[in-house]
Amino acid sequence: KQEVTQIPAALSVPEGENLVLNCSFTDSAIYNLQWFRQDHGKGLTSLLLIQSSQREQTSGRLNASLDKSSGRSTLYIAASQPGDSATYLCAVRGNTGNQFYFGTGTSLTVIP
Amino acid sequence: KAGVTQTPRYLIKTRGQQVTLSCSPISGHRSVSWYQQTPGQGLQFLFEYFSETQRNKGNFPGRFSGRQFSNSRSEMNVSTLELGDSALYLCASSRGALLSNEQFFGPGTRLTVL
Numbered sequence: 386k387q388e389v390t391q392i393p394a395a396l397s398v399p400e401g402e403n404l405v406l407n408c409s410f411t412d413s414a415i416y417n418l419q420w421f422r423q424d425h426g427k428g429l430t431s432l433l434l435i436q437s438s439q440r441e442q443t444s445g446r447l448n449a450s451l452d453k454s455s456g457r458s459t460l461y462i463a464a465s466q467p468g469d470s471a472t473y474l475c476a477v478r479g480n481t482g483n484q485f486y487f488g489t490g491t492s493l494t495v496i497p
Numbered sequence: 498k499a500g501v502t503q504t505p506r507y508l509i510k511t512r513g514q515q516v517t518l519s520c521s522p523i524s525g526h527r528s529v530s531w532y533q534q535t536p537g538q539g540l541q542f543l544f545e546y547f548s549e550t551q552r553n554k555g556n557f558p559g560r561f562s563g564r565q566f567s568n569s570r571s572e573m574n575v576s577t578l579e580l581g582d583s584a585l586y587l588c589a590s591s592r593g594a595l596l597s598n599e600q601f602f603g604p605g606t607r608l609t610v611l
Contacts, residue, residue: 419600428501428587429602474540484530484553485600487540 387412389477391488399496402465406491408458408475416478419485420449420460422471429474433460465495499524501590501603509609515576518606522569522590528552529571530600531563534585543586546571547593575608583610 388411398404408418417436421429433442433449435458441450448461458475472492476485502521510516522529531543542555546565563573569590575582585605591598 421602426585426607428503428604429589431599431601434599476540484542484545484555485532485540486542487532489539 387415387477387479387486389475389486389488391473391475391491393491394489395492395494397494397496398465400465400467402495403461403463404465404493406460406462406473406475406493408460408488410456410458410477410486412479413453413456414480415453416480418449418451418458418475418477420447420458421474421476423474423490424471432473462493465493467495467497469493470495501588501601503586503588503603503606505606506604507607507609509611510578511611512578512580514578515574516578516608517572517574518586518588518608520571520573520588520590520603522571522588523601526590526592526601527569528591528593528598529565529569530589530591531571531573532587532589533557534587534605535583540587543573578610580610582608584608 390409392407419434420432423429435442435451446463451458472490474490476487504519528547530545534540545553549565560576565571587605589600589602591600
């Protein structure tokens with residue numbers, strides 16, 4: 386069964402800092418990987434989707450990379466802002482079935 | 498374009514009761530998936546429907562069931578509620594049958610079982 390791990394579990398940084406969130410998965414036979422943010426008690430907002438054939442995706446201040454062979458993805462956030470404070474989740478989709486396996490998330494706090 | 502909507506947003510039930518949650522996908526999306534989120538277990542996959550057919554099911558007891566209608570709207574039902582069913586239930590929609598499709602989530606239904 387696919388296991389997804391996110392490190393660190395929590396992160397607190399001053400405003401303006403660049404930061405990296407990590408996601409690792411045990412089964413490299415994935416179809417794609419999606420990063421989400423979740424504000425406390427709310428639904429998930431899609432940030433970036435990386436297909437298994439891609440190495441990275443960028444959207445504004447966000448950049449996500451994927452190294453399928455090593456089972457790793459990173460989410461890079463540039464020039465962090467207090468509005469970036471949320472829980473960030475990565476999810477991988479296997480080659481069979483249409484379900485996502487979610488990591489446990491990284492809780493990010495950006496201090497003004 | 499309207500996003501994924503879920504009703505009700507909050508629900509309080511007692512043990513032994515049953516509950517039905519509703520999800521309306523983004524217009525044009527035909528796939529709907531359901532997830533349960535709890536502090537202890539995180540996000541876990543319940544089931545996925547495409548064109549009124551269940552395509553995939555997670556590891557949950559038979560008390561959890563769902564269906565999808567011809568307009569792609571979906572409902573999930575939980576019978577004989579237990580305290581451990583208290584959770585945020587999230588629904589996600591995607592455009593079609595392809596695994597490459599991006600999933601979009603609704604705001605969730607917060608279920609509390611007393």
